[in-house]
Amino acid sequence: xxxxxxxxxxxxxxxxxxxxxxxxxxxxxxxxxxxxxxxxxxxxxxxxxxxxxxxxxxxxxxxxxxxxxxxxxxxxxxxxxxxxxxxxxxxxxxxxxxxxxxxxxxxxxxxxxxxxxxxxxxxxxxxxxxxxxxxxxxxxxxxxxxxxxxxxxxxxxxxxxxxxxxxxxxxxxxxxxxxxxxxxxxxxxxxxxxxxxxxxxxxxxxxxxxxxxxx
Numbered sequence: 001x002x003x004x005x006x007x008x009x010x011x012x013x014x015x016x017x018x019x020x021x022x023x024x025x026x027x028x029x030x031x032x033x034x035x036x037x038x039x040x041x042x043x044x045x046x047x048x049x050x051x052x053x054x055x056x057x058x059x060x061x062x063x064x065x066x067x068x069x070x071x072x073x074x075x076x077x078x079x080x081x082x083x084x085x086x087x088x089x090x091x092x093x094x095x096x097x098x099x100x101x102x103x104x105x106x107x108x109x110x111x112x113x114x115x116x117x118x119x120x121x122x123x124x125x126x127x128x129x130x131x132x133x134x135x136x137x138x139x140x141x142x143x144x145x146x147x148x149x150x151x152x153x154x155x156x157x158x159x160x161x162x163x164x165x166x167x168x169x170x171x172x173x174x175x176x177x178x179x180x181x182x183x184x185x186x187x188x189x190x191x192x193x194x195x196x197x198x199x200x201x202x203x204x205x206x207x208x209x210x211x212x213x214x215x
Contacts, residue, residue: 006054010034015042015056015203022057022188030118032125039146039153040214042207044187047110058203061193063184065177069197070170074163078171083133083140083164085171091123092116094130094142098156111156119155122146131172133164141165143172145185149214152176153185169196183209 004013006028018024024043028034030052038044043056070078077083099111122128127148133141141164143157159165173184185206186198 006052010037012038012041012043012054015058015207018056018058022055023053024056025054026051028052028054030114032118032121032127035118035122035146036127036148039148040210042203042210044153044155044185045115047112047115050112050114055187056203057188059200060203060206061186061189061198062201062206063173063186063193063196063198065173065181065184067197067199068170068173069195071195074166074170077163077167083135083161083167085168086132086134087172087175088123088129090132090139090142091128091130091144092120093139094132094144094158095119095156097139097142097158097160098144101158101160119144131168131175133161133168135161135164142168147181150180150182151185151210151213152181152183154187166192166196182213 003023004025006025010033013025015024030045038054043054045052045054047053095111095116099116119128127146128144129147130144131142132139140161141159143154143165145152145154157165157169176184186193189200
């Protein structure tokens with residue numbers, strides 16, 4: 001089946017028409033309107049060179065905040081306040097670090113300058129958010145993503161110090177729980193997030209949840 005080529009029209013094909021690996025379409029742009037429609041539809045962008053590729057994998061890797069797993073060692077670090085934790089204090093710095101310092105299980109090269117600019121715009125509009133971990137005023141870990149309704153769509157994280165990204169993520173999940181976030185989209189499987197309680201669900205169920213939670 002030929003891959004769908006997007007045009008200037010802000011539409012996507014049904015996610016059920018994606019390839020077995022989740023690849024759904026290519027092309028288009030990273031306008032705010034297109035990105036928000038994508039997330040609302042269970043689709044996210046990755047880049048291949050200069051070309052946007054749009055994905056909707058089945059099954060989908062998600063974390064229900066109430067299922068968050070925190071190890072004893074992390075609980076000790078949190079109790080000791082090993083890092084200073086903030087939210088939305090350094091969004092541009094976080095995404096830039098995710099671009100240049102990807103995790104070992106994540107290829108960060110997909111964060112192009114165009115991606116960075118698009119998500120900074122989303123942050124300025126109140127859709128994209130970040131969580132940060134600091135040591136002595138230095139940013140050493142963090143994550144960012146998109147928030148719509150009661151869903152947080154995680155995009156990427158980085159760590160320059162052991163456990164820094166995990167510390168930021170755990171504290172952020174706790175904060176999101178207090179703000180009635182019911183679902184965190186982790187997109188695709190990683191052992192790192194599985195250790196924190198993320199699991200696979202069928203795409204059909206994921207889309208059903210989005211329809212009820214992003215309004």
